[in-house]
Amino acid sequence: MLHVSWKEGRRINPGGLPKKSIPTKNDVKIIMTAPLPKFRSDLTMREQRTVEGTIFVVKDPANGQFFRFREAEQFIARQLDGATPMDAVRARVEGQFGATLPVETLTRFVGTLEKAGLLENDAAASKRKAKRERRLRGSLLYLRFKLFDPD
Numbered sequence: 728m729l730h731v732s733w734k735e736g737r738r739i740n741p742g743g744l745p746k747k748s749i750p751t752k753n754d755v756k757i758i759m760t761a762p763l764p765k766f767r768s769d770l771t772m773r774e775q776r777t778v779e780g781t782i783f784v785v786k787d788p789a790n791g792q793f794f795r796f797r798e799a800e801q802f803i804a805r806q807l808d809g810a811t812p813m814d815a816v817r818a819r820v821e822g823q824f825g826a827t828l829p830v831e832t833l834t835r836f837v838g839t840l841e842k843a844g845l846l847e848n849d850a851a852a853s854k855r856k857a858k859r860e861r862r863l864r865g866s867l868l869y870l871r872f873k874l875f876d877p878d
Contacts, residue, residue, distance in 0.1 A: 764837050765809030765847040772801070787844065794843065799824055803836060809847065813837075 771786045783801040785794040806816040820828050
């Protein structure tokens with residue numbers, strides 16, 4: 728989200744009427760605020776224990792896709808609650824697993840989650856809502872109802 732604000736300058740022209748002036752770089756203040764990432768609350772996560780270790784399977788109910796997370800990835804995803812800053816998430820991960828986590832790696836992982844549609848945002852929410860509302864399809868002469876999902 729980008730907020731731009733500036734002080735509106737006015738000058739008096741020779742005719743005596745106030746005239747708006749163009750703001751200069753000293754008058755413009757740009758504040759960049761990015762919303763904190765939030766892992767979607769409608770996703771279901773199941774733990775599976777294998778010989779190789781613990782795997783977490785995440786199902787996206789909107790499109791039926793499945794994602795496999797290892798323990799560290801699952802821990803990071805659970806920390807993304809929309810209120811916790813990324814520095815705090817990184818510190819918690821480092822404390823939990825005893826290894827350093829570079830900022831670039833965490834940023835790339837969050838970007839991957841966003842591309843996969845696993846984070847809350849306005850566009851994805853409206854797309855999921857539109858998909859849910861399509862229970863009645865067809866035309867006036869031919870109607871199809873979606874009664875239930877066998878999955």
